[in-house]
Amino acid sequence: MAAVQHSHAGHGGDAAVPPPRWVAALDGVLGPLIEIPAALLVVAEIIVLMAGVVSRYVLHRPIVWSDELASILFLWLAMLGAVVAFRRGEHMRMTALTGMAAPATRAFLDVVAVAAPLAFLAMIVGPALEFAEEEAFITTPALDLANSWRAAALPVGCLLMLAVGALRLLKVADWRHTVGALALVAAVAGGFWALEPLFRGLGNLNLLVFFVGLVAVGVLAGVPIAFAFGLATFGYLALTTHTPLLVLVGRMDEGMSHLILLSVPLFVFLGLLIEMTGMAAAMVSFLASLLGHVRGGLSYVLVGAMYLVSGISGSKAADMAAVAPVLFPEMKARGAKPGDLVALLSATGAQTETIPPSLVLITLGSVTGVSISALFTGGMLPGVVLAVTLCAVVWWRYRNEDLSNVRRATGSEIGRKFLIALPALALPFVIRAAVVEGVATATEVSTIGIVYSVLAGLLIYRRFDWSRLGPMLVDTASLSGAILLIIGAATGMAWALTQSGFSGQLAGAMAALPGGAVMFMAVSIVAFIILGSVLEGIPAIVLFGPLLFPIARQMGIHDVHFAMVVILSMGVGLFAPPFGVGYYAACAISRIHPDEGMKPIIGYILALIVGLIVVAAVPWISIGFLG
Structure with a gap:
């Protein structure tokens, strides 16, 4: 996740003077x-x-x-x-x-x-x-x-x-x-x-x-x-x-x-591109035609759209910016409270942290040596498990929603929107197939997505605003620079911790915990929820991933299974108020005051934790498709 807080240094006062x-x-x-x-x-x-x-x-x-x-x-x-x-x-x-x-x-x-x-x-x-x-x-x-x-x-x-x-x-x-x-x-x-x-x-x-x-x-x-x-x-x-x-x-x-990190700026740019070309809007419109007439239907669409878009862009900020402006006006028109909207948007941000090509997956693979393609394969199903737990909360909250003014889309409308959305819906599968078939590495595959999106925008959706291209490239460089400088600084800090002997002491203490692998997994979940909320996701992964993965291996925990648990735990902390910076990014993108979402998000966070425990308890969810 790449959430940014702008600092506007200086406010007026009796000493305020305009700069030269x-x-x-x-x-x-x-x-x-x-x-x-x-x-x-x-x-x-x-x-x-x-x-x-x-x-x-x-x-x-x-x-x-x-x-x-x-x-x-x-x-x-x-x-x-x-x-x-x-x-x-x-x-x-x-x-x-x-x-x-x-x-x-x-x-x-x-x-x-x-x-x-x-x-x-x-x-x-x-x-x-x-x-x-x-x-x-x-x-x-x-x-x-x-x-x-x-x-x-x-x-x-x-x-x-x-x-x-x-x-x-x-x-x-x-x-x-x-x-x-x-x-x-x-x-x-x-x-x-x-x-x-x-x-x-x-x-x-x-x-x-x-x-x-x-x-x-x-x-x-x-x-x-x-x-x-x-x-x-x-x-x-x-x-x-x-x-x-x-x-x-x-x-x-x-x-x-790390050359694998080169995919960070390229996936950030790809995320901005699918929003600009209308591909994200086409996907959301198709999902809305399918589920718009169901109680809480647009909330289910929000969960599904974030899952699909995350499979393309890799950047949480880009995902939320692509989905929220398309869905929120209609959801508000149907009576949804702003606080509930931003709470669910934040929760889906945490839910989709393992969906490839997540920047956190790429970072974790680069610092721990775990196969990126294995992480990409293992990340799909844990996101589905957490989506199910979120949808259960949505069903409960919207079970009495009044749909008397909502018109159900006809079969022909759904079919037409499906055809329009098909090129966009195909993109996650194109990206995944390119990696699995060996056409491109995890670093290179983003370029295939970029070329595909440009062609789709120009030839199919006929939406390509050339004037936005320059600002998008600068935004990509800015967000990437902020992420990569954190990775550089955290790598230096992790090296200093290792040289001090701290990593060995930590390994010994964690390995000596009573309860073996189960206790180790439980402590890791709590630790990464806290670290995710205070440090942001990527620095937490860079600092503690190389320390904890060898211990997990010693305890017989599969690398990909542990990776999914760690990333989801970090995601919960990242998007949980009052400290989670991802929550404030969701509020900024939605233009909704943070105070409004504080209460509604509690139910969604609890649902995420339930899903996280299921993923931790059932390794097959993470490693069942690795072959």
């Missing part, structure tokens, strides 16, 4: 200079990967350098995307607590959410430059290029983020917030630096100070999650170990450079 004109002018120039290359990199990746598929499968003459070039471009896309996200205030933050604060406090914390990342970037840019210089001694095998061409993306990205962050601070209306935030961040950094001799003697208690205390304070104060992780890891390595800091940059590079 040169600041706005400079920002206006810098924006396109970053956004245009980022958008072009998304296009370049699509072309390179599609060329690889065509040359290998159609022409039987593989391009040996395509993966290499894609890898070089990918790190630049990730870093420029992260810069775009930082400029727009779109890096993932937990704003549940800051949202409850008084307006002046909230405005101050919004500025801290810019100042703290600047501190991390200022400290990491030196090691990033050193890392890029070291990579000059390595050359790529096919293109014979120095690896520094790729690694240079890291220091360039950091410098650009420093520039846009400084401009954001200059644009803050109340200069006292800026001065106060910078002073606070400097005081905290100085205090930690002064305490270095104390930290050196604390041993593994430092893990609590940095990875529990500092991360918790940062995340709860609204500092973007990637930078909260980065600050904690940098502080731990700099103040308690003798590890060269370029090692941290190397681990971040490793986390962000």
